Amino acid sequence: MIPNNIADEFDQCIKCGLCLATCPVGKELFLEKYTPRGKIQLAKRYAAGDLDISEHYRDIFAKCLLCGACSVTCPSGVKLTDVLVGMREEIVRKGGIHPNVEPAVQSLLVNHNISDEDNSERGEWRDDIKELPDHMYEKERAEVVYFVGCISSFFPMVQSIPQNMVRILGAADVDFTILAGEEWCCGFPLIGAGVPEKMGELIEHNIEQVKGLGARKMVFSCPSCYRTWKEYYNTDLELFHSTQFIQRLIKEEAVSLGELNETVTYHDPCDLGRNGGVFDAPREVIESIPGLTLVELENNRAQSICCGGGGNLEMADSGLSGSIARNKLAEIERTGAKTLVTSCQQCIRTIKGKVRREKVDLDVLDITDLVVRAMSDA
Amino acid sequence: MMLDPIANEIRSIVGDEWFLDTPEDLAVYSYDGFLPEFKPDGVIVPGNRDEISKIMRVANREKINIIPRGAGTNICGSSVAREGGIIITFHRLNKILEIEPENMCAVVQPGVVNADLQKAVTGYGLMYPPDPASMFVSTIGGNVALNAGGPRGVKYGVTRDYLLGLEVVLPSGEVIRTGGKALKNVSGYDLTRLMCGSEGTLGILTEIILRLVPSAPAKATLQAIYSDLDDAATTVSAIIGAGIVPTTLELIDRTVLDVISNYGGARFSKEAEALLLIEVDGEDVLVEAQGKRIEEFCKERGAVQVERANTPEEAEKLWQARRTAFGAVASLRPNCIVEDATVPVKMLPAIIRKIVEITNKYDLQIGVLAHAGDGNLHPLIMTDLRDREEMARVDKAMEELYEAAIGMGGTLSGEHGIGIAKDRFMRMEFNQASIDLMRGIKRVFDPNNILNPGSFL
Numbered sequence: 001m002i003p004n005n006i007a008d009e010f011d012q013c014i015k016c017g018l019c020l021a022t023c024p025v026g027k028e029l030f031l032e033k034y035t036p037r038g039k040i041q042l043a044k045r046y047a048a049g050d051l052d053i054s055e056h057y058r059d060i061f062a063k064c065l066l067c068g069a070c071s072v073t074c075p076s077g078v079k080l081t082d083v084l085v086g087m088r089e090e091i092v093r094k095g096g097i098h099p100n101v102e103p104a105v106q107s108l109l110v111n112h113n114i115s116d117e118d119n120s121e122r123g124e125w126r127d128d129i130k131e132l133p134d135h136m137y138e139k140e141r142a143e144v145v146y147f148v149g150c151i152s153s154f155f156p157m158v159q160s161i162p163q164n165m166v167r168i169l170g171a172a173d174v175d176f177t178i179l180a181g182e183e184w185c186c187g188f189p190l191i192g193a194g195v196p197e198k199m200g201e202l203i204e205h206n207i208e209q210v211k212g213l214g215a216r217k218m219v220f221s222c223p224s225c226y227r228t229w230k231e232y233y234n235t236d237l238e239l240f241h242s243t244q245f246i247q248r249l250i251k252e253e254a255v256s257l258g259e260l261n262e263t264v265t266y267h268d269p270c271d272l273g274r275n276g277g278v279f280d281a282p283r284e285v286i287e288s289i290p291g292l293t294l295v296e297l298e299n300n301r302a303q304s305i306c307c308g309g310g311g312n313l314e315m316a317d318s319g320l321s322g323s324i325a326r327n328k329l330a331e332i333e334r335t336g337a338k339t340l341v342t343s344c345q346q347c348i349r350t351i352k353g354k355v356r357r358e359k360v361d362l363d364v365l366d367i368t369d370l371v372v373r374a375m376s377d378a
Numbered sequence: 379m380m381l382d383p384i385a386n387e388i389r390s391i392v393g394d395e396w397f398l399d400t401p402e403d404l405a406v407y408s409y410d411g412f413l414p415e416f417k418p419d420g421v422i423v424p425g426n427r428d429e430i431s432k433i434m435r436v437a438n439r440e441k442i443n444i445i446p447r448g449a450g451t452n453i454c455g456s457s458v459a460r461e462g463g464i465i466i467t468f469h470r471l472n473k474i475l476e477i478e479p480e481n482m483c484a485v486v487q488p489g490v491v492n493a494d495l496q497k498a499v500t501g502y503g504l505m506y507p508p509d510p511a512s513m514f515v516s517t518i519g520g521n522v523a524l525n526a527g528g529p530r531g532v533k534y535g536v537t538r539d540y541l542l543g544l545e546v547v548l549p550s551g552e553v554i555r556t557g558g559k560a561l562k563n564v565s566g567y568d569l570t571r572l573m574c575g576s577e578g579t580l581g582i583l584t585e586i587i588l589r590l591v592p593s594a595p596a597k598a599t600l601q602a603i604y605s606d607l608d609d610a611a612t613t614v615s616a617i618i619g620a621g622i623v624p625t626t627l628e629l630i631d632r633t634v635l636d637v638i639s640n641y642g643g644a645r646f647s648k649e650a651e652a653l654l655l656i657e658v659d660g661e662d663v664l665v666e667a668q669g670k671r672i673e674e675f676c677k678e679r680g681a682v683q684v685e686r687a688n689t690p691e692e693a694e695k696l697w698q699a700r701r702t703a704f705g706a707v708a709s710l711r712p713n714c715i716v717e718d719a720t721v722p723v724k725m726l727p728a729i730i731r732k733i734v735e736i737t738n739k740y741d742l743q744i745g746v747l748a749h750a751g752d753g754n755l756h757p758l759i760m761t762d763l764r765d766r767e768e769m770a771r772v773d774k775a776m777e778e779l780y781e782a783a784i785g786m787g788g789t790l791s792g793e794h795g796i797g798i799a800k801d802r803f804m805r806m807e808f809n810q811a812s813i814d815l816m817r818g819i820k821r822v823f824d825p826n827n828i829l830n831p832g833s834f835l
Contacts, residue, residue, distance in 0.1 A: 016411050017451040021493070021514035030469040031398070031423070032406040032450065045405045056400055071699050074707025077641075 066311035088194035149222030164368035223272035269344030435551035448520025454797030488519025507534035525575030527793030532751030545585035598669030627751025719793030
């Protein structure tokens, strides 16, 4: 059964097709079924009993980044993402989890992380840090918990992010800790996989861990963890994305930044910008670095185009994800900037992966990479 | 239903991948931006003109209906399989073939998106003026087939005015070329313009030659609020009467302004009964002077508030109300019918008064948006298709509106097209001889009546 709130959304669609203009998947695959309007109408037809959930039907809904571009484009205010996520849930209820996504879900439920590794290895990114304090950032009590996230913990390409974060927080004398092996996946991939009901154990565990530390604030370098905590964790903790937290530290003059003479462009990650509402913090951090010039992408802020790494698409259809990354790279190259800054480890993986394969002359940095560079010059 | 051997023959022409007949594909090609839906028997996504020609030969031989569809954004139902048949789409024919600044023209395939062309020619200091609200999605092929207009129409005209030539596949499969890159061309009947606005009933466009114009270096954007709708309407006539041709002259009435405010958009003063959004473009000195004169016109004719944008950001802010209008209105009731009866610009005050009268008479919710500068109205009828009693009143109201518009020297449709939305009203605007002539033309092109049958005529 399709929940009423989902039906209310697709009943509101007037089929104008304006969402076709901003959907990265629709623009790449162009057939109507892959466009947001097409998917909304397919949902409506299923609810009306005119269509069954076939394998083809399931694959159509898997070809979506859940980036939310359609929702902000819709002139009638249809919350398309709610329908797209809701249909993934319905598809799982009828036919099980998408076979390409199933292994990740199973591993996540067993290992409590997305990477199929033993969760006790979650803190191994610390091995490369030269002057590691004795507590190794694992304190018994702290005011702030830094939630690292699965990808930054386990994927070497982006382990510089937590390494930077502890350096920045340390330099600013923030009383913080990490959860290390007791940090479990926030549950975000389960939403895209259509099984949000399986998040319960993860949420409970994470909240219990944080509470046990007496923390009042949390900082996330992953926009999707940040958003998931905001939307699915019922907590009175103060939640910050790294860009917001660093922006505060800069304002309070807790970190000092030296000059960097570079031109950079900035990519708004979907879950931080459009879906999380954080547009200004990263820009203020970038602009507070003396000498740095920011040139905006053609499509920025709420209009930012997904890098191709959203919605579990990489698992369901890696080729499509790659084509969308190629389009993103082309947009970045048109700015003329040789450095791309973003604030999401998944965007970095997707874009940097493409840059390496295509041998493009582009430096891809997380905003924490940039801040650490500027700190070294201070 | 289509027979398997024919489907296989089509597959052998376009390749298995490009003949779609899964339940999912048939469902999503059963609609466009209008209300009724009809499930087609298949969908073809051809890759070139020769494939289209071969398909038409098969379709003509087997008498299978073929319905061309661009992006499916039209709101008159001109791209649905009303009498069954196969939808043909142009997703793969999306190349801009040439941009020639020396000839001020571009050659494009039908699947090119309007806004993509606009963006591509900007680099040459040129513009392609037709700017339908669907421009970020709708295709040039669809724009030509529907003779699309847009807010810039007051000054720049519509698609027809930028059409130089075409390549067309006829229902027989034969290929013809009309017009060319020459700006002047009077040889023979004007088949180019006959195709324009033919709503996919005469032939399939495979190449389009478009005229471009230099882009204007400057523009001025103004917004005027009125406490009396009549004052707004007379300002429109005054501006046009004074020989100023704005690029845009949009009117929004109180009903729509209220909806916009409630929707969380811009807020307007309580006394606001109408809003005019006015834009002029051209050389900066001229634009400056015209901007000032328009401001005076508005004030002299009772505007209670006039705002003039000094920066592109301010201009964008003034456009905000107009841009959110349709979505805001559409979200109010289950359905929204966007009307587009059009009158000579001088009759604007009269037709707006008529709409207010009709709204009260039939107890309906109708808001008025208008491309006021060219008399192109967009009454927005907020309704519920499931409510038969109300729909009967809507039908009567529309009929009365068309009669009034045509009586004033206007037309059923300014820019949306006839399709299946207004075919039953064609007799109001055309006498029997005209309709016979149009049907005769259709028979010459398409003797077996396989191209978009059931639409338009």
